[in-house]
Amino acid sequence: MAVSFKQVTKRFADGTVALDHLDLDFELGEFVVLLGPSGSGKTTACRLLAGLEQPSSGRIEIDGKDVTNVPPRFRGIGMVFQNYALYSHKSVFENIAYPLRIRKVPAADIERSVRDVADLLRIGDYLKRKPAQLSGGQAQRVAVARALVWEPAICLMDEPLSNLDALLRLHMRTELNRLHRKLDKTFVFVTHDQEEAMTLATRIAVLKDGRLVQFDEPKTIYRKPANRFVAEFMGRPAMNTIDGMVEGGVFRAGAVACPVDRSDGPVTLGIRPEQIELAAASTPGAMTLTVDVKEAVEPDTLLIFQNSGGNAITLRTQANCDAIEAGQPVSLAFPKSALHYFDARTGQRVE
Amino acid sequence: MSKSWKILAFGILACVLVIALTPYVWILLTSFKGRLDILSPQPTWFFTPTFANYPAVFIDKEYLPLVFNSLIIACGSTALSIMIGAPAAYVFARTDFAGKEDLFFFFLTTRMAPPISIAVPLFLFFTTLGLTDTIYAVVIAHTTFNLSLVVWMMRGFFAEIPKEIDEAAMMDGRSKLGAFVRVIVPLAAPGLAATAVLCFIMSWNEFLYAFILVAFEGRPLTVGIPGLITPHGTLWGQVAAVAVVATLPIIVFTFLVQKHLVRGLTFGAVKG
Numbered sequence: 001m002a003v004s005f006k007q008v009t010k011r012f013a014d015g016t017v018a019l020d021h022l023d024l025d026f027e028l029g030e031f032v033v034l035l036g037p038s039g040s041g042k043t044t045a046c047r048l049l050a051g052l053e054q055p056s057s058g059r060i061e062i063d064g065k066d067v068t069n070v071p072p073r074f075r076g077i078g079m080v081f082q083n084y085a086l087y088s089h090k091s092v093f094e095n096i097a098y099p100l101r102i103r104k105v106p107a108a109d110i111e112r113s114v115r116d117v118a119d120l121l122r123i124g125d126y127l128k129r130k131p132a133q134l135s136g137g138q139a140q141r142v143a144v145a146r147a148l149v150w151e152p153a154i155c156l157m158d159e160p161l162s163n164l165d166a167l168l169r170l171h172m173r174t175e176l177n178r179l180h181r182k183l184d185k186t187f188v189f190v191t192h193d194q195e196e197a198m199t200l201a202t203r204i205a206v207l208k209d210g211r212l213v214q215f216d217e218p219k220t221i222y223r224k225p226a227n228r229f230v231a232e233f234m235g236r237p238a239m240n241t242i243d244g245m246v247e248g249g250v251f252r253a254g255a256v257a258c259p260v261d262r263s264d265g266p267v268t269l270g271i272r273p274e275q276i277e278l279a280a281a282s283t284p285g286a287m288t289l290t291v292d293v294k295e296a297v298e299p300d301t302l303l304i305f306q307n308s309g310g311n312a313i314t315l316r317t318q319a320n321c322d323a324i325e326a327g328q329p330v331s332l333a334f335p336k337s338a339l340h341y342f343d344a345r346t347g348q349r350v351e
Numbered sequence: 352m353s354k355s356w357k358i359l360a361f362g363i364l365a366c367v368l369v370i371a372l373t374p375y376v377w378i379l380l381t382s383f384k385g386r387l388d389i390l391s392p393q394p395t396w397f398f399t400p401t402f403a404n405y406p407a408v409f410i411d412k413e414y415l416p417l418v419f420n421s422l423i424i425a426c427g428s429t430a431l432s433i434m435i436g437a438p439a440a441y442v443f444a445r446t447d448f449a450g451k452e453d454l455f456f457f458f459l460t461t462r463m464a465p466p467i468s469i470a471v472p473l474f475l476f477f478t479t480l481g482l483t484d485t486i487y488a489v490v491i492a493h494t495t496f497n498l499s500l501v502v503w504m505m506r507g508f509f510a511e512i513p514k515e516i517d518e519a520a521m522m523d524g525r526s527k528l529g530a531f532v533r534v535i536v537p538l539a540a541p542g543l544a545a546t547a548v549l550c551f552i553m554s555w556n557e558f559l560y561a562f563i564l565v566a567f568e569g570r571p572l573t574v575g576i577p578g579l580i581t582p583h584g585t586l587w588g589q590v591a592a593v594a595v596v597a598t599l600p601i602i603v604f605t606f607l608v609q610k611h612l613v614r615g616l617t618f619g620a621v622k623g
Binding site for chain 1: 516521529
């Protein structure tokens with residue numbers, strides 16, 4: 001089931017532009033994650049695809065068919081809501097069975113389908129309960145079961161894990177991965193959590209201010225961020241971005257000085273915290289910075305340096321840092337292969 | 352709470368109870384009194400009860416159909432108010448449109464004028480429609496005040512239901528209307544029932560509009576009572592009998608649904 005957004009713009013009554021000429025295409029069986037900070041338009045994109053909102057302009061197509069003005073019930077899309085939106089007056093069984101009841105599926109088939117999907121989501125024991133008697137994780141599974149029971153081709157999930165506690169979120173993430181592998185369905189998942197996006201997506205669509213910034217596989221997004229925004233959004237801790245100047249093959253910004261293969265001029269240098277190396281002071285290209293804060297996040301250690309240029313620089317390493325204390329000078333090296341360059345003015349990636 | 356406060360509280364409650372119940376007990380006793388006992392200048396608590404007042408008014412004066420008129424009017428106006436008011440309240444709870452709050456307030460203003468001020472226009476209005484002296488006129492008239500009650504009460508109840516529930520129902524395959532009728536209304540049922548009970552009581556007890564709009568056919572119990580004020584004097588025993596029949600079902604009914612009524616009025620926490 002190919003889905004495509006064609007020049008979709010959504011302007012709300014109060015004048016906010018939630019989506020600005022969005023073009024996005026993806027294929028059957030993909031797990032697409034719409035990722036962005038709040039206000040980036042990711043939820044709006046999801047609701048437009050569901051049919052719960054109408055675009056101000058542009059078209060949405062499913063399998064080449066224009067569905068822009070098709071009501072939600074004729075789109076063949078299931079949806080999981082952030083607050084689960086279970087029917088509190090119905091039992092779990094009836095909640096899951098509801099889409100089938102509406103479609104007048106014979107009772108015996110309903111029974112079988114509900115049992116199957118409940119087993120798949122491991123909620124078979126709770127079918128007689130009311131939603132109020134479920135824990136957050138169980139309610140979440142019921143919501144997923146209800147969205148999948150009638151086998152829609154596309155399943156939308158609007159921040160489905162954000163109401164769960166951290167441990168449960170990890171667990172549900174794994175379950176969703178398993179589910180996607182098992183069912184040959186298109187999943188569209190909205191989140192602001194880059195880690196969720198990384199682990200779940202076949203492709204991530206990064207949105208900012210209603211525009212698509214980058215749409216790629218997670219590893220490409222991580223390794224080749226399209227601009228400074230994506231670079232700083234993906235990865236934890238975020239990529240270090242340092243504004244500076246290249247003069248005679250050396251990038252300089254405050255205490256940072258490292259050899260680069262670039263012509264002279266202003267540039268923003270990017271390097272991931274885990275790719276900065278602790279080096280001996282004698283290493284060519286090494287620089288010395290003072291440790292501002294040391295955070296032990298076993299098995300890793302985060303060293304945060306205050307650069308005289310302004311930006312803090314974070315280093316993440318698994319090396320033994322017991323000897324390093326805050327306030328102490330440390331020698332670092334930025335390997336050339338790990339460097340990213342962004343246009344100093346536009347923030348776009350430059351190779 | 353200390354003991355003395357408790358005694359004081361009970362004392363106040365007892366006073367209120369006596370003040371509230373005395374007229375009712377008096378009416379109840381009067382309905383079983385003979386003419387002489389009623390007119391006695393000394394209040395009599397012990398007397399030989401007579402059951403003559405009830406058949407005299409309900410059989411001989413043919414007041415029995417008035418009970419059904421009251422019932423039809425109260426049920427009719429309640430149903431009409433809910434059918435028109437609940438969807439309106441739902442729109443107020445869910446949709447934003449220009450002038451929404453003004454329109455909402457307008458519904459309340461319909462109750463601000465004293466009922467008597469619109470009684471005459473209402474009468475002329477129904478005369479033009481040819482509906483005076485019919486049950487329909489009273490049903491519609493009672494709907495005018497019950498409608499604002501429904502809209503004001505139900506908006507809050509609907510607003511308590513997360514809008515994702517509507518959307519989930521639409522994703523599950525319902526139309527917008529289907530989502531409202533099949534999912535939202537059942538979820539709001541406790542609030543809807545409480546509102547309906549209040550509408551029913553308001554309409555059942557209403558006198559002024561009914562009195563002006565119907566004289567014979569279709570008059571409810573409340574309008575029947577002034578008919579017992581005759582040139583030969585007021586038939587107090589029969590007035591009391593009608594009053595008892597007009598109030599007792601409501602009192603019993605309210606006691607029966609009391610628990611649900613409280614639950615409905617404090618309705619909320621519809622958790623998904």
